[in-house]
Ligand SMILES: [Ca+2]
């Protein structure tokens with residue numbers, strides 16, 4: 001970063017004109033001033049997704065290696081769909097420098113179809129709650145709180161993954177209900193049709209529920225994201241014995257039966273999720289095939305592109321997705 005500037009505005013965008021329209025009102029106003037010309041929302045409609053911030057090694061700019069530090073992620077609506085054209089703002093201090101930087105969702109698809117990225121420094125630095133992140137819509141209304149986060153002078157933690165989630169539970173995205181147990185659970189998903197990890201195609205939003213055997217309602221549910229290796233990490237998981245149900249919005253559900261969760265860290269077995277459930281009903285049927293057919297040959301941005309039929313998450317609906325669906329055709333999830 002340039003030392004001569006105290007106000008840093010970095011925009012990573014292919015759509016400079018649109019971003020410039022946004023910079024002016026945002027950059028000219030101090031934090032409290034942004035919404036001064038708009039009614040202050042009583043409640044914010046977006047929050048940070050459970051499981052984030054997650055600290056990863058920069059994988060999107062491999063050539064820059066440790067000469068980079070940035071914040072990236074996606075914004076999901078209440079149905080778990082990525083939301084395009086939202087503005088993400090990071091404000092505060094990194095070391096002695098003030099920082100004010102913007103990003104926009106869907107312009108950094110290395111992190112998924114609703115991806116954003118904001119580079120905040122050219123090397124990893126420690127900071128403790130002096131930077132905050134918030135989400136805005138295109139009208140300039142702030143739709144989340146300013147949420148403080150930490151950064152670390154660690155080359156293996158120079159990518160700070162932060163996802164936003166729209167409030168309001170739906171049947172497919174249970175609200176996280178963690179209890180402060182201090183226990184954690186780690187594991188990896190095996191996702192079909194992906195290239196060798198690490199790759200952004202492994203970054204996938206999924207639901208994971210801890211269900212006490214005999215109960216119908218989960219003790220705890222989370223909607224979280226895997227990293228570029230397909231790995232996930234849950235904090236404050238309940239202690240006990242649970243059937244652990246795992247599902248993405250376009251795979252069949254898999255259950256780890258009678259899994260014992262102890263106090264402290266728990267390593268869960270790898271779970272393979274079978275692709276092809278485009279309508280998220282836990283069956284792979286002709287309905288899923290017709291959804292795929294309606295989107296076939298389309299890529300992200302195409303008028304009929306349907307991310308739920310992009311089973312291998314390469315942002316195009318191709319013969320690979322068809323072969324994944326056909327291999328699991330007729331199957332039901334756990
Ligand atoms: Ca289905």
Ligand SMILES: [Ca+2]
Nearest residue numbers: 310312314316
């Ligand atoms: Ca695909």
